[in-house]
Amino acid sequence: MKTAYYIGLMSGTSMDGVDAALVDFSENQPKLVAHHTEDYPEHLYKGLQRLCQPGNDEINRLGRLDRTVGKIFAQAVTQLLAKAHIPASEIIAIGSHGQTVRHMPNLEVGFTLQIGDPNTIAAETGIDVIADFRRKDIALGGQGAPLVPAFHQQVFAEAGVTRVILNIGGIGNVTYLPGDSRQVLGFDTGPGNTLIDAWIQQVKQQPFDRDGLWAASGTTHQGLLQQLLSHPYFSQAYPKSTGRELFNQAWLEQQLSEFGQLSEEDIQSTLLDLSCHSIANDIRKLCTSGEVYVCGGGALNKTLMQRLAALLPQHHLLSTAALGVDPKWVEGIAFAWLALRHVEGLPANLPAVTGASREAVLGARFPAK
Structure with a gap:
């Protein structure tokens, strides 16, 4: 053949x-x-x-x-x-x-x-x-x-089914597949793994937080989380895309300067919640329910997937493996x-x-x- x-x-x-x-x-x-x-x-x-x-x-x-x-x-x-x-x-x-x-x-x-x-x-x-x-x-x-939504449409779209394909790399991006004649939408949601990776590299010299275990050992600080979520990017209308030009260590240090007494694992937990909340907020704006298929490195982070599922109770959250494509x-x-x-x-x-x-x-x- x-x-x-x-x-x-x-x-x-x-x-x-x-x-x-x-x-x-x-x-x-x-x-x-x-x-x-x-x-x-x-x-x-x-x-x-x-x-x-x-x-x-x-x-x-x-x-x-x-x-x-x-x-x-x-x-x-x-x-x-x-x-x-x-x-x-x-x-x-x-x-x-x-x-x-x-x-x-x-x-x-x-x-x-x-x-x-x-x-x-x-x-x-x-x-x-x-x-x-x-x-x-x-x-x-x-x-x-993002350029991957056209590919997501080709491979993952199914008539009559509302789907979101969520890629969590350094930056998160979503593709909305309405399953009907409406337009496919997609944009960068903001940080995916970039800040949680940067923080564990800085503090523990580890490349990434395996399964989000370090984040799971901390407690999210709501004040810091709300301040991080107030970044203008999150309320910007799409089309939009971002990268480490906006969300980087310098920005993070600036944000942390007002929260001097936080433990390192509490910061990690808060950064993970920043990724989860910003992604979940955008998915809810696109559709109130439906299927969400996750790919990218974030799909392998158990703590991230659990927290994201908790924020999206009306959505069915799986990895793209369920559609026959390895998320990595x-x-x-x-x-x-x-x-x-x-x-x-x-x-x-x-x-x-x-x-x-x-x-x-x-x-x-x-x-x-």
């Missing part, structure tokens, strides 16, 4: 590595054939974190990191293909998200910037690369994000799908989601030859 292999490469706000997904699109539903995660070495992680803050010698650092991230992305592809025992010649194209280092769509001249040189990926793997998916949407007046790999598969859309000359943005003036074919092609 004929296959249609694409690879999706995704590195999110957490900047800890790249997820590579090998996907077969020859059937109606995409099939995840193999997957691989390539961790960023410590020096690269630190370099990227520095680059996310304005500083000196930025262009030189940007240029070097662009190539370095490209090489790591290429390495992820090589490892993935070795695992799957599939030659590079069988892959139609790689869809690479790149690594976001700035996302500022709301400036007078808005922009978004992802690094991970696609030329390097193409040269090192021998496979055509489709990359730079976000900037066309921004050129058309959109936010350039939804975004990787989505970027393979975005590459497929580009190769087939089909649009991949939803103007109702991003605010772009029209649908468009997204991305640019970087040939291996």
